[in-house]
Amino acid sequence: MGEPFAPPHIERWCNGWQVRAHFFAYFKYAQYKNSAAILSILLNRRRLSVSLDWHCYKADVSPIALPEYNRWLDDFDTEKYAAFDMWHGAESEYDDYRTVAQQSESDRKLQNGEDFFCIGKHIERDDLGKQDVAKWIVETVEDLLPLYEACHGG
Template identity: 55%
Template structure:
């Protein structure tokens, strides 16, 4: 199960291996070992989420802890329905130095190959009426991953206008200090299930 110390591996002044070698070479091996160890717990957690979600979902994409020239500043994974693997609409899972989070998201890096457009993805806020999602966090992608996020109720009250190319995410978070107080995999799976109606809205008419 994920614990606060798994997020603490991101408390680094540098993430590029060349910088670590230059400024604190004595820490390089320890940093790499700690990152890999935390990532193995992350991978196991995501795999447990997959087991709970079932066959409707394709196997998760789990980003590696190191890309060869830097250790990651966060751990990232995503899920899609098996039938929507050609889409950039995803359930995004993220562990960073501040918190653990899961959200309905637009995978910008895959947008050019997506069978669903950004405009189709941006349909889901229209399905928020009724208050079922008011307690979820909702934020603009341009807010960044470390921002303080308002609830969907507050965001709706303030208006849902977006700049060209921007989009909303909606999800839930557990702050770093209390990550270990719940079963991370069960919590992540439950949040994904709760967001499935909004996910499906993105494919209406596709």
């Protein structure tokens, strides 16, 4: 995606033997290369997803902790992100998620100190050939950038 992004990270542990069922990659700004806040791309048997996510596996080396990641919720623009899905990080990648517009403010409350939300968009598998997927990925990442930057105090 070019500056200010670092090269994408492609998870090899799941993309080798399981690539037909699960492909995972993520983007970060180069200056936040050790951050656990990521812009993820996930392709599984159900759908393609682009989302802001907390990468738990990187939490121990991240310069931001979970409370900093959750800062994106502080001034969250529900109108701007009304069409985005929002879900708890503990939910399965195969679950059905509700859009921000379908949620009440109480639905967007963290459940405990280990909880976090993901926010993103999805294209169901059967709809992948119906649009320019590369353009959609870039546009979705760009839409999520203000939230990603908020995680880092921006």
